[in-house]
Amino acid sequence: MSPVNSDDSSGGPFVDAGRPLTRKEIRAREKAITAESGDAVPEQAYESGEEVHAGVGAAQRPGSSAAASGSASPRTAAVPTTPAAEVPDAQALPAAEVPDAPPVPPTIHDPADQAEAAAPADAGDGEAEVHGIQTEDAPHYAEFAHGHHEDIQHEDVHHYDVHHDAVAHETYDDHAHYEQQAVGHQLLAGAESAATVARPSKKVRRRRRLVALLLTLALFVTATVVGAQFLKPLLGNDKPADYPGPGTGQVKVSVVPGEGPVSVAAKLEDAKVVANSETFIAALSASGGTLNPGEYEFKQEMKNSDAVSVLLNEGQAKVMYFALSAGLRIDESLQAISEGSGLSLAQLKALSDSPKQFGVTSKAKNLEGFLAPGEYRFPLGSTAKEILTKLVKSTQDELKAQGVTDPAKQYDVVTVASIVQAEGGQAEYKDVAGAIYNRLKPTNTETNGLIQSDATVTYGLGKKTFHIDEAEKADKSNPYNTYAIKGLPAGPIGSPGKTAIDAAAKPNNNDYLYWVTINLDTKETKFSKTLAEHNGYVEQYNAWCEANPGRCV
Numbered sequence: 001m002s003p004v005n006s007d008d009s010s011g012g013p014f015v016d017a018g019r020p021l022t023r024k025e026i027r028a029r030e031k032a033i034t035a036e037s038g039d040a041v042p043e044q045a046y047e048s049g050e051e052v053h054a055g056v057g058a059a060q061r062p063g064s065s066a067a068a069s070g071s072a073s074p075r076t077a078a079v080p081t082t083p084a085a086e087v088p089d090a091q092a093l094p095a096a097e098v099p100d101a102p103p104v105p106p107t108i109h110d111p112a113d114q115a116e117a118a119a120p121a122d123a124g125d126g127e128a129e130v131h132g133i134q135t136e137d138a139p140h141y142a143e144f145a146h147g148h149h150e151d152i153q154h155e156d157v158h159h160y161d162v163h164h165d166a167v168a169h170e171t172y173d174d175h176a177h178y179e180q181q182a183v184g185h186q187l188l189a190g191a192e193s194a195a196t197v198a199r200p201s202k203k204v205r206r207r208r209r210l211v212a213l214l215l216t217l218a219l220f221v222t223a224t225v226v227g228a229q230f231l232k233p234l235l236g237n238d239k240p241a242d243y244p245g246p247g248t249g250q251v252k253v254s255v256v257p258g259e260g261p262v263s264v265a266a267k268l269e270d271a272k273v274v275a276n277s278e279t280f281i282a283a284l285s286a287s288g289g290t291l292n293p294g295e296y297e298f299k300q301e302m303k304n305s306d307a308v309s310v311l312l313n314e315g316q317a318k319v320m321y322f323a324l325s326a327g328l329r330i331d332e333s334l335q336a337i338s339e340g341s342g343l344s345l346a347q348l349k350a351l352s353d354s355p356k357q358f359g360v361t362s363k364a365k366n367l368e369g370f371l372a373p374g375e376y377r378f379p380l381g382s383t384a385k386e387i388l389t390k391l392v393k394s395t396q397d398e399l400k401a402q403g404v405t406d407p408a409k410q411y412d413v414v415t416v417a418s419i420v421q422a423e424g425g426q427a428e429y430k431d432v433a434g435a436i437y438n439r440l441k442p443t444n445t446e447t448n449g450l451i452q453s454d455a456t457v458t459y460g461l462g463k464k465t466f467h468i469d470e471a472e473k474a475d476k477s478n479p480y481n482t483y484a485i486k487g488l489p490a491g492p493i494g495s496p497g498k499t500a501i502d503a504a505a506k507p508n509n510n511d512y513l514y515w516v517t518i519n520l521d522t523k524e525t526k527f528s529k530t531l532a533e534h535n536g537y538v539e540q541y542n543a544w545c546e547a548n549p550g551r552c553v
Contacts, residue, residue, distance in 0.1 A: 240275045245306055247273075247299030255311070257293040257323050264291060264311070273298040273307055280304045287312060292321045294375045320378040320387075326497035327421050329459070330368040333495060340376075343384045351388055358392040361407040369414040369492025370395045398498055402505035415488050417496035417504035422455035424515065425523030429500055433507035435515050435527065440487060446513050446531070449486035456480045459493035466520075466552050516541055520551055 021029070200208070251271045255264055261284055265277035274280040283304040284291075289312035296310055313319060322340025324333050334352060338345040351357075352367040360370055372394035378387055399410045416436055424432035439447050457468050460480030473483040479490035496504070512527040514534035518541045526537035545552035 241279045242304050243275045243301040245301070245303035247302035247306070249300045251298045251300055252295055253298060254295045255291055255293050257325075259291065259293070261285070261291060268298070268307060271298070272300045273302055274304055275301070276304075280307060284308050284311070293323045294321065294377065320380060320382055321376065323375045324371060324373045324391075324495065326373040326500070327494045328371075328373070329494050330366055330371070333371045337371075337387060341378065341382070341384075341387060343387070347384050348388070351384055358389060359396065359407065360392065361411045363408065363411055364491060367392060369418050369495060371495050372398070373495050373497050395501070398501050399505065402502055404505050411491070412488060413501065413504045414496060415492045417500040418492040418494045419451070419453055419455060419489075420503050421494060421496040421500040423453060423517070425517060425525045427523075428515075428525045428527070429503035430506070430508040431510055431512060431527055432515055432525065433503040434510040435512040437507055438511070438513055444513070450484075451482035451488070453482045453489075456482045456489045456493055460489070519544055520548075 251273055253264075253267050253271055253273065261281050262277075265274070265280045265284070268274045268280060269277040287308050289308070291311060298307060298310055302310075320341040322336050324336055328336070330352060334345060334348045337343065338348055353365070355364040355367050355370070356362055358367065358370070360367065364370075367388065371388070371391045374394070376387070376390070378390075395414065396410065399405075399413060402413075404410050404413050416433060419436060420429050420432045436451055438444060439451050440449060442449070454466065454468055457472060457478060457480060458465050460478035461468075461472065472478075473481070475481055476484040479485070480493065482489055510527070511529050514528045514531065514537075515525055516534065516537045517523060517525045518537055526540070528534040528537060541552075
């Protein structure tokens with residue numbers, strides 16, 4: 001059975017079996033207590049505690065108008081004056097833990113009462129009033145209030161809960177009075193204790209906001225620092241500026257002609273020669289040196305300064321350096337040698353025009369085709385003849401390695417190799433060489449011994465182009481015109497590389513007579529046995545030229 005429906009009368013009519021009292025039951029209990037003390041409290045007194053209190057204070061205040069005249073206002077006439085001795089003894093009631101707090105300001109429900117409560121105290125009395133209660137009556141009122149509240153908190157049920165909004169702290173220090181901003185108290189069922197909640201002052205709130213702002217800022221800075229540490233490896237910012245050196249092992253890194261510091265630095269960092277490409281570039285720039293093409297030997301994990309010294313040949317004898325590309329003509333090769341070595345171009349040309357002293361056949365007019373492509377370093381003070389001898393010997397050694405030892409035969413192979421270098425894609429060098437030799441056979445009736453190479457004609461004309469007209473093809477005065485003159489041209493048309501020399505020395509055995517490179521970017525070359533098939537591939541070449549304006553001039 002629920003405590004609400006319990007009919008146990010052993011504890012009196014207000015025994016609640018531990019449940020919170022309702023407001024109606026509290027009022028009934030107050031009526032019963034008042035009846036036992038002999039006081040008659042009108043019903044409306046329970047709507048506003050201020051009517052009863054104010055009446056008591058007014059009736060007992062000495063010198064008040066009500067006491068002087070013996071009359072009472074309508075608000076206090078129904079409440080007989082009760083001496084302090086007749087107020088029920090709070091100690092006789094069951095003990096309740098009521099907090100030591102000042103009297104609670106009454107709750108005002110009637111607008112008229114609100115205006116009356118808000119009115120200032122009568123200045124003529126010479127004494128201050130707190131919410132309608134004179135200070136001289138405060139002891140009696142406190143006694144009455146204490147007994148009243150202790151009674152309604154019977155059996156450990158506390159209904160004393162005062163909410164204060166924006167009450168200044170200093171008003172509680174001297175217990176002088178209550179501010180009018182205080183909100184009326186409420187009786188809360190089941191409250192274990194009375195609590196007063198005060199709103200922090202503006203100064204405290206500002207301090208709290210400042211602390212919260214500082215904490216948020218500190219958290220943001222911490223998160224940023226921690227996040228940066230995690231992002232450094234992803235962004236590449238965790239690289240050391242330099243290795244301590246001196247390094248270990250051996251690594252070869254090539255610098256190609258025209259390559260700049262940024263590209264070289266990236267190569268060195270990838271090979272773990274230097275720790276940081278950016279700091280290496282700064283060290284190279286500070287040295288004031290320049291890059292020279294070639295293949296260099298480094299150690300891994302070198303200091304930037306040591307790697308720069310290797311590139312600039314510091315600590316070693318200064319050298320003459322130059323590089324020759326495959327396919328260069330004789331005048332282009334001699335110019336590159338002069339610029340790299342500092343030797344006179346005229347001196348180099350005079351030596352080239354006397355090829356016999358270098359072991360070249362007497363059929364040769366100069367060293368065309370015999371200046372082997374590559375990168376060269378010569379000690380300072382090297383002569384022009386020493387340099388040219390070295391280059392010619394490199395070509396002759398390659399020919400000998402392929403079984404070609406006779407100077408006259410070497411000259412023919414170099415001539416074919418120079419045409420292969422100019423005409424074919426590198427992957428098809430041996431097929432191009434085979435087709436050339438097929439055209440030179442006496443049994444060939446398709447082309448009648450004519451090589452018909454555009455590259456040879458343009459060389460004899462002293463220009464570089466992919467197109468020649470019919471008049472140029474018919475000009476027999478050009479000793480390199482393989483359209484008009486049978487057999488090999490007068491001599492090589494450039495410096496062939498090792499691959500082209502090997503192809504000319506040992507060509508593929510095929511039946512091809514024609515070839516044409518249909519893509520100048522990929523060097524794709526098409527081969528055919530008949531002129532009709534060849535003309536079809538020529539159309540593919542023309543289509544590529546139309547799709548790439550300016551490339552086939």
